[in-house]
Amino acid sequence: MxxxxxxxxxxxxxxxxxxxxxxxxxxxxxxxxxxxxxxxxxxxxxxxxxxxxxxxxxxxxxxxxxxxxxxxxxxxxxxxxxxxxxxxxxxxxxxxxxxxxxxxxxxxxxxxxxxxxxxxxxxxxxxxxxxxxxxxxxxxxxxxxxxxxxxxxxxxxxxxxxxxxxxxxxxxxxxxxxxxxxxxxxxxxxxxxxxxxxxxxxxxxxxxxxxxxxxxxxxxxxxxxxxxSFKPFGDSHFDSSEFENLLKTPGVLSLSKYSVKDSKIDLGNESSYVPEFKDSINNGILSDGYKLDNATRAAASVISNKPTAQRVFTLGFTDKIETIVDEIAPLAGEKPIATYVDEKARGVHFYTVFAGLNLPTRVNELVVENNRLTELQDNKDDEDDVLASLQTFKRKKKQVDSVDDLDSLLSGNSNTIDDFESESKKKQEDNYDPIEDM
Known part of the structure; x- marks a missing residue:
């Protein structure tokens, strides 16, 4: 990129x-x-x-x-x-x-x-x-x-x-x-x-x-x-107030960016920019693994210099970007698509934001890793329990006929495993404040 x-x-x-x-x-x-x-x-x-x-x-x-x-x-x-x-x-x-x-x-x-x-x-x-x-x-x-x-x-x-x-x-x-x-x-x-x-x-x-x-x-x-900072190219605009509303949306925020040389975009060949644009959305910048179709808000901004904007920012181009965002986040209540001109820009730059998401699959991976480490620790504790049992072992007295009869080996074993569990509950009351219940 x-x-x-x-x-x-x-x-x-x-x-x-x-x-x-x-x-x-x-x-x-x-x-x-x-x-x-x-x-x-x-x-x-x-x-x-x-x-x-x-x-x-x-x-x-x-x-x-x-x-x-x-x-x-x-x-x-x-x-x-x-x-x-x-x-x-x-x-x-x-x-x-x-x-x-x-x-x-x-x-x-x-x-x-x-x-x-x-x-x-x-x-x-x-x-x-x-x-x-x-x-x-x-x-x-x-x-x-x-x-x-x-x-x-x-x-x-x-x-x-x-x-x-x-x-x-x-x-x-x-x-x-x-x-x-x-x-x-x-x-x-x-x-x-x-x-x-x-x-x-x-x-x-x-x-x-x-x-x-x-x-x-x-x-x-x-x-x-x-x-x-940049002048809208056309009527569509994703302004500061919409940006603020997006940041205030409850849920997780997924951010992405894709930049490409001006000359690479060929409007007659969607493969010159569409696949990489979609990949940038799915891969995210800071984290990935989201169900983006759950987004409640979305936005896309595209920036280039004026000569490139006049060539690239056609109705067909913006409609394609809009279609991609709509397909990815069909339930989003707001999803503005904005194109901008920055006279000093070199290249074309795509920014997308999806808000109102649930936790990503990475969290589940951490749960799995936590369980694996817990199991390893439990297995180690089992081994330690065997050694500990020797410290508390008391041999029954019996008649000993010879020294050879003393040769015996005893060991003990115990098994304790604590399972990692997580629970979640939903509050239905209209006046329920989830933060006060944290």
Whole structure:
């Protein structure tokens, strides 16, 4: 795929606008790293050099030293004893709740003028994973209802049973309250990691973390710019208010982008762009494995320079894009298709967003992996039980005729297996608030 509009040249331009003023609430080491990267976006736009701001909350004071902060509108807040939560959900949650008053004050001060807040947490650890539920409740009850969403990272398979089970426990609770939340963006670390290591096999884990954080930041910033900066070609438009409504849609959000050289698109040959456009939608940018036909909202934006727009953006072309989106998301109540002219664009760039989705198949894969690791642990415990039984074994006294009669070997065995179970329930009452029941 050829990407010709890059994060760098967008940041260097001074002729762009932003749809929404984002605020990023980072929780824990992973969440703070991503939130800082998103809030660190610096542009050449007059009176908009730092369009976003952030609040970073962590229990480990040393973790703050690992984060490069260039935006003066980013604040740090240490909670707990400053030594971290040690991947303990209860410890992370307790640290947050015990200092809720201080956290509430910091959030109101930092985000009072923001249009939309992103709660950012890496699922699997102690602080971010442990405090995310309380952070949701806090924003919901302090003036930010319907004005916030979540950015959550899914762990890789090799991160261990504690990390995976922590992530699944919180996802289970969040899934029950999705109707009361804005959009949830899932960042599949396994997906991004596999892509990165394939292209950069000699890089370090630190290189990957920098790459993934930049990837999330660039994706959100680019979408926020696209919806507000370019002149519509024709009557159709996906404007900032529609973008905001889409972000406020309950459920998971799937984002995709496809870029292609101007000369490659041949309107007489749909194979020059249609298959790759469809693949970009199904593969997503940050995660995949969604049932896109469940989307309640969808949108597609296509951008090129004026000469290319005059050649490509015909009625037949826009009808084809509209047909593809309609086939993928037939139940979406809104699905605008917009074409734009950017005089400085090189190439043609397709952006699609599908909102109101359920959790992806990747979550089920994590459940399967958790069960596998649990079974391995249970088998190990069985072996340990055999050794433990020897410590409690008492031999019956009997008449011994010779020393040879003492030669016997005894062992014991026990078997205990705890099954991983998950339950979900539906609330039917009209006035039911899922967040208050988290």
């Amino acid at each position: 050829t990407t010709t509009i890059t994060q760098q040249n967008l940041l260097e331009r001074d002729d762009l606008h932003f749809s929404l003023k984002f605020g990023y609430l980072g929780l824990g080491m992973g969440g703070c790293s991503i939130a800082a990267e998103c809030a660190n976006v610096k542009t050449n736009v007059k009176n908009g050099h730092f369009p976003y701001n952030g609040l970073l909350i962590n229990t480990n004071n040393m973790d703050f030293e690992k984060i490069n902060i260039i935006n003066p509108n980013i604040e740090k807040l240490q909670i707990g004893n400053g030594k971290g939560a040690g991947r303990d959900l209860e410890a992370g949650e307790k640290a947050f709740t015990e200092e809720k008053e201080k956290v509430t004050g910091a959030i109101k001060k930092q985000f009072m003028d923001r249009d939309f807040i992103w709660i950012v947490a890496g699922l699997g650890g102690g602080t971010g994973t442990g405090s995310v539920i309380e952070a949701i409740k806090l924003l919901h009850s302090n003036g930010f209802k319907k004005r916030f969403g979540l950015i959550l990272t899914l762990p890789r398979n090799k991160e261990g049973s504690t990390v995976i089970s922590n992530a699944l426990e919180r996802l289970q609770r969040i899934s029950k309250a999705m109707a009361g939340l804005g959009s949830i963006i899932l960042v599949d670390n396994q997906k991004l990691y596999d892509k990165f290591i394939k292209e950069n096999p000699n890089s370090t884990l630190a290189d990957y973390l920098t790459y993934s954080n930049n990837f999330v930041s660039a994706t959100l910033h680019e979408l926020n710019v696209v919806t507000a």
